[in-house]
Amino acid sequence: KEDEGRLREFMRQGASPLYVGRGGSPAGVIMVADSLKPDSRAAVDSLKRMNLRVVMLTGDNAATARHMAGELRIDEVVSDVLPDEKASHVMKMEERGDRVAMVGDGVNDAPALACARVGISMKSGTELAMESSDIVLMKSNPAGVAEALQLGRATLLIIRQNLFWAFFYNIIGIPLAAGCLYPAFGLTLNPMLAAGAMSLSSLCVVFNSLRLRRFNPRLGK
Incomplete structure (x- = not known):
């Protein structure tokens, strides 16, 4: 006993x-027993601060999964699942309208990585997992997941800003250059000024994009 x-x-x-x-x-x-990596809890905290729903999907038994989830402060746990069941769970979430980013590094994770909207694997993982994923983190650090997602959001923001200023410039510049506003308002655009404005617009896009070089992820501690 x-x-x-x-x-x-x-x-x-x-x-x-x-x-x-x-x-x-x-x-x-x-x-x-599995051991947690030092930055695992900080990585989960960072994902939660990004308003992302964190789910543990594992083949471990329920007791082990609950213990690890408690250490990481993860509320939703799906345990005792086989590789095909992991993929089915991911597909069901996608069908409900969720945009799923699956993180894994083992052979058992490969089907789910391929089914997810974005598959993320570690460089230290199996070759099959890396082949099935869309993003391979060069360091085996779970904090890289939050960093990659934050970088993706920052990149999309820069792209939207560049598109806005490109359309804004053309909406104003093209009617002026074509003389469309001359009959009503007497407004025209000198060709030299138009060429200068075009160059300035391109420079603005380039320098705005270079802001990504100063990207600094905000990770929880």
């Missing part, structure tokens, strides 16, 4: 039992 109690306690702490036998009789139990 004492050994049973210790076994249950280890399982509550997230360890998975491996039973060892000899000659058809039980000989012992080996407890195996």
Whole structure:
């Protein structure tokens, strides 16, 4: 009974039992447990601050999954799933209208990585996972997930700003250059000024895009 109690306690702490036998009789139990990477909790906190829903999708047993999720402060856990079930869960989320970014580094994660809107894997992961993903993080640091998503958002913002100023310039410049406003308002645009404005518009787009070089991710601690 004492050994049973210790076994249950280890399982509550997230360890998975491996039973060892000899000659058809039980000989012992080996407890195996995953260890959290130092930046894992900060990475999850960063994703939550970005208003993203974090879900743990794992093949581990429920006790192990709940323990690890508690350490990471993840509220939603799906455990005891096979590789095809991971992919099915991702597809169901996509069908509900969720935009899913799946993060994984193992062979079992490959089907789900391929089904997700964005698949993210680690360079230290298996080759199949990297082949199935859209983004491969060069460092095996979970904080890189939040950093990659923040960089993607910053890039989209820059693209929208560039498109706005490009359309704004053309909406004003083209009627002036074509003389459309001359009959009503007497407004024209000198060709030299038009060429200068075009160059200035291109420079604005380039310098605005270069702001990404100063990108600094905001990661939770």
